[in-house]
């Protein structure tokens with residue numbers, strides 16, 4: 001059995017602001033919530049549980065759907081307080097205060113224990129900060145090269161210990177490190193996914209994908225967005241929902257069983273292990 005670790009960065013839509021375009025902050029969460037509800041409908045239909053890395057701001061705006069997902073066995077993890085935060089640039093004390101407040105906010109509002117963390121835009125503070133606020137694992141590593149963003153081409157593809165915390169890398173293929181999550185899935189399409197999927201999960205024992213709720217919202221054309229921004233929104237809404245439906249169906253029909261990340265770690269006994277020895 002291979003685990004399907006389907007993950008959602010449950011966040012406000014701030015892509016225009018990221019590219020310097022004017023955007024009313026109040027719209028961010030509302031735009032994401034539309035897509036989030038559509039995605040949850042699909043996950044519920046297919047019986048797929050997911051891990052949701054939520055910002056405190058988005059969790060407030062989508063509390064009802066999140067509660068329903070939790071009742072159905074999904075997991076709530078931490079993304080940030082606001083998606084506009086940059087904890088990597090803060091002092092350790094400031095990052096700790098901000099993330100700790102967000103973690104407590106999620107735990108109090110949804111009556112859960114938050115164990116995992118994925119930094120927004122993968123801009124994480126030092127791992128000691130995360131350990132100190134009581135997190136147990138992270139998903140901060142996309143072990144590939146994304147020009148202009150990060151280069152983790154030689155980082156491990158499997159679960160491993162890093163700075164006293166378990167790290168659960170997002171899936172890429174071995175050797176060429178081809179990514180197959182949101183941006184690549186929507187731009188390279190079904191054939192790309194199908195060519196990558198078996199190699200991506202064969203060695204690591206899981207298929208770990210990530211998407212964002214605003215990818216399932218229909219967007220009006222945004223004037224002034226550079227090419228990378230336009231590619232990030234291409235095929236949003238129904239076309240992407242249909243593509244993800246196909247991805248889930250294919251994975252489930254090919255021996256991938258949906259699990260939350262914490263459930264997967266427990267099943268593999270990783271909470272008691274020091275490190276993965278396979279890579």
Ligand SMILES: [Zn+2]
Pocket residue numbers: 009011079083119120121
């Ligand atoms: Zn994010």
